[in-house]
Amino acid sequence: MKIAVTSSGATEESAIDERFGRAKYFIIHDTESGESHTIDNESNLNLQQGAGIQAAEIVLSEGAGVVLTGHCGPKAFKTLKAAGIEIIIGCSGTVKTMIDSYKQGDLKPVDAPDVDMHW
């Protein structure tokens, strides 16, 4: 399975970016191969509206089954849900530690957004 993690930097050593739609990068980690690649989310960062929706579309197109992030707003949540992608919020620390925690089964998906739009 592929995991999408919102990241403030381009590598797994970077700190988590707590924002989903306007995260600086997405790191897509494949649990089977153990490999990761990075997607620059800059084109989404400055969108006035709909950044969460577009970010969810990116994650879907990457084939990810779960998102690890800090917070998730209502529009991103609705889009990820429709795509059947699980959402795990409250992540902090480095991307790598969160991926490891997820693999160990320490993280549980949520069933509601935790912040309002434009958070």
Add this chain to the structure above:
Amino acid sequence: MTLQIAVASGKGGTGKTTIGVGLASEMAAIKPGVTYIDCDVEEPNGHLFLKPSITEKRAVSVPVPIVDIDLCNACGACGSFCNFKAIVNILDKVLTFPELCHGCGGCSKVCEAQAIREVPRVVGYVETGTALPGNEHGPISFVQGRLEVKELQATHVIRAARKEMPDRGVTIIDAPPGAACAMVAATKGADLVLLVTEPTPFGLNDLEIAVNTIRELGLPAAVVVNRSDIGDERVTRYCEEEGLEILAEIPHDRAVAMAYSRGELITTAVPEFAERIRGMIPRIYELVQG
């Protein structure tokens, strides 16, 4: 003749409403037939000073898509048409985000399966009435647009408010701050755009952006420097370099701030302020008559 003056600014809080309401009341004192339209629909506050009696209120709505999923063939045409992510195709589903919809109707037009119909969604209100009847500064026809809380489509409400503009007399439009779509919608077609600024680095930066926008729109502009005795000379220098006429420089005055905080009509409460506003009027007529 009709005369349409839009009072705008790049930076918020420079005194647009103070100048706009002042101009409306002073122009009405000279000649009846003045309309004030508050197009700052996110936070209309001209009413605090003009204290109008509102006689009519009507809803402004945007047509938004409703998808009949049984008819949808999941072709994805609607989602690729929409620039605003108001309709999105996820796998075989269609998601709509009505608050993002600009009401263009494109999604329903490109839907070959005819699965999309549009329903009106209320995003705000236009209120009309009369202000200052029996006052030496009135009466003024009053219009204000009010965007509903949590709504985003300010331009729809602004356009609806502007439709109330009479085809005679003077209309003062209180435009929203900034230089984006809402400001463009409010100032469209104005005979003169009065850009209210203050002589600070922020005031200058945002004035430059507003001037660029107004020039792009091809509208004539002039500047009012409010709180002219704070800050520095850079706004004045910029206006000279750009050939922008400064119609008034209004010094900071505690009496104006106090009257403002009490919601008083400042042209009545502070005679010196009224005089500065009155002083602009002949030049405004000269500018618009070319």
